[in-house]
Each structure stands twice: as C-alpha cells, then as structure tokens.
Amino acid sequence: MATAVLPIKKRLNTIKRSTYVCLLFNFFSFLLVIVSSHLLTYVSLIREFREALKSRTMRRLDRGTRLNFYERVLTFFLEKSMHTSKWIKEKG
C-alpha cells in the first residue's frame, strides 16, 4: 500500500516544484526584460544628454555648470523612474 502511495506523492512534489521553478523563471525573465529595456532607454538618453551638452559647449565648462548638468540628468532619471513605476502600478 505504502509503496503505491509514495510514487504519487513524489510525482505531486515534482509537479509542485516544477510549477514553482516555472513561475520563478517567468518572474525573473519578466524582471530581466523590464530592467534591460529600461537600461537601454537610459543609456540612449544619457548619450542624448551628453551630445546636447557637447553641441552647446564652446569653451571648457566650469565646475558649477558641470554640477548643474549632472544634477539635471540625475533628477530627470529619478522623475522618469517615478513616473514609470506609477504607470506600472496604474496598469496593474
């Protein structure tokens, strides 16, 4: 009797484990896609920021101007991240 039950339990455990693994895999691949797409967007935006600064720079910039630029880039990305997370929350 016991020998007949064990394989079913084992099989159920295997199915459970496989389901968890599958869900975890889907979750992490979803995360990976989101993170990598955001990274690509951010990289291209940083490149645009740098190009725009280069385009407007005629002389060597002073420290204050450079700080303004980095501050702006940082706030832009923080705002963008907040906006994106709000959007994801709203869309569920």
Place this chain on the structure above:
Amino acid sequence: MDKGERVVVLGINGSGKSTLLKILNGLLFPERGEYLYKGERLNEKSLRDPKFNLRFRKEVVLLFQNPEVMLFNPTVYDEMAFGLRQLGLKEREIKERVLRWAEVFGLSPYLEKIPYNLSRGQKQKLCLACLLILEPEVLLLDEPTSNLDPKSTGLLIDILQELNLTTVISTHNLSLVPELGNRLVVLGEGGRIIYDGSVDGFFSDREKLIEAGLMHKHRDKPYYHLH
C-alpha cells in the same frame, strides 16, 4: 549646400534623419566620405582645436528632437544666457539679447522659472531661443514642430523665413514641407538618398512617394502626418 539654402529632410523612422543632423553638427562622424564646413574638414581632431570648436559651435547649432536633453540650467534666463556667457559677452548685452528673444518666443513671464518645469511646447521654444540668441549661420532642426501647437508652428515658420539662415530641418509633417524649405532630401531605408531636388517635383512623383514609404500604393494621397 549653399549659404541661405533651406533643406528639408524627409524619411520614415530609422532612415537616419537624426544621425545626419548629428553628423552635420559634429557630434557623430561618418564612416565613409567627409564633411567639409567652409572648406575645412570636420572631424574629431579639428573640433579639438579650441578656436575652431568655438567658431563652429557658435555658427552651427542643433535643436534636438527631445527638448528635455538640452535644458539643465537653474533658470530660463540662465539657459538663454548659457551660450552668450561662453562667448564672453558683457552681462548688459547678454541681458538685452535674452529679453529680446524671450519676447519673440513669449517666454518673458518665465525668465525666473526652472526650465524643465515648463510645458513641452514651451521647452521647445526655449531651446530654439537658446540657439537663435547666438545668431548662428546654420540652423539644424530635428522635428521642430513635433511639440508645437499650430500657433507656435506658424511663429517658427515666420521666424525661419524672416531670418533667412541656412537651415536643415527634418520633419514628419509633410504638409509643412513647402513652407519649411526650398530643397527636399528624402532618405530611404538604410539612409540611402532617394530624392534630392525641388519640393514640388517630389510631391508630383507618385512612384518616388511610394518608394520613400510616404504613400501607400493603394492610396492616391501621401500620408500628411506620419506619426
């Protein structure tokens, strides 16, 4: 390109319009061929020369498609004065020029405001003001009307016609092409030039419109707005 020429660059997404403008502004460099500005070869080496860089960046200016990336100064006034301060102008002249151009673009009430809190259309106008205040010789505009309402678009067209600068404008808006320029360059896939000539000549050539992806073969009118 000749002095005073107004060129409109048309093409589907990914055809290389923005890349072309960045090459003309010395931000990217072509893998083949060369770019001569007033007879001088433009490359990374020539732009490392402070004198040439100063002259080139003052004379050839680019309006980016996304105005957000161009603004980083604490106030609208500082943003407009940024280029002028680099040119070493006196603060009195800077103020006079800033006030004049702010008036032209309706930005006078916002001079003490933070630039990135303005609306998208106002940001676009501010960026344009920051460039025109330098009194450039060549104006490169990457889809300048994409964030503007009809009134501001009209203002931009009036300013461009009045200033009579050498301009290269990329646009998606076919209906504005005759007003924006007198020469049309159409880019196809992979950045290939499929038309270079008069504006009227292109719009009456059905085959070219279809080839450029600006008209479907089953339609009898081009897509006036590609967005």
